[in-house]
Amino acid sequence: MKIAIVCYPTFGGSGVVATELGIALANRGHEVHFVTYKQPVRLELLNNNIFFHEVHVPEYALFHYQPYELALSSKLVDTVRLYGIDLLHVHYAIPHAYAGYMAKKMLQEEGIFIPMITTLHGTDITLVGKHPFYKPAVTFSINKSDIVTSVSQNLKDATLELFDIENPIEVIPNFIDVSNRENNFTDCQRSMMAKEDERIITHISNFRKVKRIPDVIKIFNKIQQEIPAKLLMVGEGPEKEKAELLCEELGIADKVVFLGNSNQVDKILCFSDLFLLPSETESFGLAALEAMINKTPVVSSNAGGIPEVNIQGVTGYLSEVGNISEMAENSLKILRDSEILAQFKENAVGNAYKFDIKRILPLYEAAYERALQAR
Numbered sequence: 001m002k003i004a005i006v007c008y009p010t011f012g013g014s015g016v017v018a019t020e021l022g023i024a025l026a027n028r029g030h031e032v033h034f035v036t037y038k039q040p041v042r043l044e045l046l047n048n049n050i051f052f053h054e055v056h057v058p059e060y061a062l063f064h065y066q067p068y069e070l071a072l073s074s075k076l077v078d079t080v081r082l083y084g085i086d087l088l089h090v091h092y093a094i095p096h097a098y099a100g101y102m103a104k105k106m107l108q109e110e111g112i113f114i115p116m117i118t119t120l121h122g123t124d125i126t127l128v129g130k131h132p133f134y135k136p137a138v139t140f141s142i143n144k145s146d147i148v149t150s151v152s153q154n155l156k157d158a159t160l161e162l163f164d165i166e167n168p169i170e171v172i173p174n175f176i177d178v179s180n181r182e183n184n185f186t187d188c189q190r191s192m193m194a195k196e197d198e199r200i201i202t203h204i205s206n207f208r209k210v211k212r213i214p215d216v217i218k219i220f221n222k223i224q225q226e227i228p229a230k231l232l233m234v235g236e237g238p239e240k241e242k243a244e245l246l247c248e249e250l251g252i253a254d255k256v257v258f259l260g261n262s263n264q265v266d267k268i269l270c271f272s273d274l275f276l277l278p279s280e281t282e283s284f285g286l287a288a289l290e291a292m293i294n295k296t297p298v299v300s301s302n303a304g305g306i307p308e309v310n311i312q313g314v315t316g317y318l319s320e321v322g323n324i325s326e327m328a329e330n331s332l333k334i335l336r337d338s339e340i341l342a343q344f345k346e347n348a349v350g351n352a353y354k355f356d357i358k359r360i361l362p363l364y365e366a367a368y369e370r371a372l373q374a375r
Ligand code: GMT
Pocket: 012, 013, 014, 015, 017, 092, 121, 122, 123, 124, 151, 174, 205, 206, 210, 281, 282, 283, 284, 285, 286, 287
């Protein structure tokens, strides 16, 4: 198949899911065309089956907001015409499903019928999409998609609750490539980051409000009062400066390392003992899954789809959003005893195997087949 993937080219989240999916599809022999405003962060272009088409939005002084949707739908039309694309797969409804639908309608005018699959990722529904300013357009573009998928059962339920959806929504969970994982551990440079007796706790995100960054710091503060520990903060975003100040205020700045954005999360997670994810809401929590495949248990909130990934008392622990004391106690339950920690690490990696890309990829391929047949 020739598939055009529309996504955000960012670190983490939906951009990573779309990129890893595209790479896996290309390795299966499909021709994959990424259409977005920048080369996706994890995209390896040295593959005969992978193409990247950059969407340019020329600045024009009249526009207070530059019309990205217009440029994207035009680029999609050109890409479909030029490369004979069979279907569009758009990740994150806003504004991708809207632009995809416009492209589809333009192509229909010239007798080209192209199905569109929309994958809902989370904030496109729970935070941004439900806002009254966007809701009618988001509802419309979901209903106009030929196939709609969501990355967790919880996100599907939230979508049906918040919008008037006429289409069935298929749950296709996020995934991870479990192959060649042991190599990562042979080259694991723990001593670079912490002393022998220190536990390493990690948080990775885009440092937005929804991630509850102050909770991460406060949980860590309680942990380090009990046992020697280091906190690695990976990512960039609007809450980062406040987090740095909070560390100063609490007198723990020397124990917290802000690493910025990283393309090497596996290298960081391989020496991590615990991953913290106290988010306000989280449709899936891909970062938690990435932690688990790297043998890192997770202490998280029980928000959104996280319980579909992190299993209470097995791969880690879950608490009500904002229950910092319980999250700290649970962290200590895992970290204090090396044997218990080893057990949680094994459980975490075992659970991550359920999300092996080899199991998930056929679900997307089947959805594509259905969309093509219904054309
Ligand atoms: O919040 C993020 O980390 C980014 C955001 C995105 O859209 O890129 O992530 C959402 O999609 C991810 C991939 O499907 C999910 O794993 C995240 O849970 C989800 N974020 C939220 O729901 C807040």
